[in-house]
Amino acid sequence: MRRDIFQAIADPTRRSIITLIALQAMTPNAIAEHFDSTRQAISKHLRILTECELVKQEYRGREIYYQLEVKKMKEIDKWLDQFRKIWETSFNQLDKVLLTMKKQKR
Amino acid sequence: MRRDIFQAIADPTRRSIITLIALQAMTPNAIAEHFDSTRQAISKHLRILTECELVKQEYRGREIYYQLEVKKMKEIDKWLDQFRKIWETSFNQLDKVLLTMKKQKR
DNA sequence: AATTTGCGAAACCGAATAGTTGCACATATA
């Protein structure tokens, strides 16, 4: 199923899960312990995160380890690029204005 | 009303609007011309974007000009920082963990 | 003064969402 990564990170619980499994692979049960909702609810979140490839699974016996696919996060970073350019240039424009004012002062 | 910025950028139409008014302030009518949905639908999106302060309004007569508040986008960038640290390491820590797990498996 | 234009708000609707409970099933463990 095709999933939107921005829709995936819209939910605060999912963002917490992402942070939780960023450095360590964890099982659904272990993850669920960090939240108030049921294991099934967490499982649903993991399904959504897996569907948009933000999270990868590794099967070990009856356990499944989930862990963040960090590379996928770059997509958000890439989308931010267009705005990064703006907030950098708007800073430059401010410098420009300040510079002009200094020049006029003389 | 308190709004979540991540929930705001979850909708593809809203992301398009954001890009559209990133460099130029625009009226709802002008924005709506770029989409298939009605002006009222766009107005709803603008309301949500305004509520989470991603967009600023400027009243001019009976017209209202909407423009992106670029600074607010930095919040997303800031959230990405924790993951940027991970993907920027030359030897991915995540791969390291996986390797350790595979070794323990043997 | 009468009409047109630009806008937001309200009421409504179908679809999606996030949560629950109750299962089925494979894998460990006794």
Place this chain on the structure above:
DNA sequence: TATATGTGCAACTATTCGGTTTCGCAAATT
């Protein structure tokens, strides 16, 4: 072999979401 454990899936529910249509109102235009 019998039981406990880890997991995903299905069915159901309340709520939210994105869209439309209809309306009211203020500002511009005639």
